[in-house]
Amino acid sequence: MTGLQANVKALDMEAHNTANMNTDNFIPQSASFTEARPVGTGVTLSVAARAQSAAENVGGAPSGTDPASSITNSLVYKAGFDLSARLIQAADERLGTLIDIRA
Known part of the structure; x- marks a missing residue:
């Protein structure tokens, strides 16, 4: 469930980044998946602002959002x-x- x-x-x-692609001075965010604690219990997501620089502004959008990366x-x-x-679905099946075998 945590993966979903x-x-x-x-x-x-990413939809928010794309929607604000033409917004001046908008700083896009990037997602980072990490393993939840305790280990083996799932995944968590941390979202951080992407560092914005002229070199990263590949897509030419005012916000620095690269459409191809998005x-x-x-x-x-x-x-x-x-x-x-x-x-x-596989786990549920x-x-x-298992329940049918024991019945």
């Missing part, structure tokens, strides 16, 4: 969400099989 939640938050963040990140976060959903 973290990827949804990351998608929201699209790529969105695809990665969507794939992470899909993978987390499949993992939950295995649990159902």
Whole structure:
């Protein structure tokens, strides 16, 4: 479940960056996935402002948001969400099989 939640938050963040692409002086954010504590209990997401510099302003947007990076990140976060959903589905199916065997 934490993987689903973290990827949804990351998608929201990237959508916010894209929506503000033409906003002057908007500082885009970047997502960083880290393992939750205690180890093995899931994943957490920390969002931090990206360092903005003229060198990073590759996309030419007033905000410094790079459209290509934004699209790529969105695809990665969507794939992470899909993978987390499949993992939950597989675990649910295995649990159902275990319950049927014991019945």
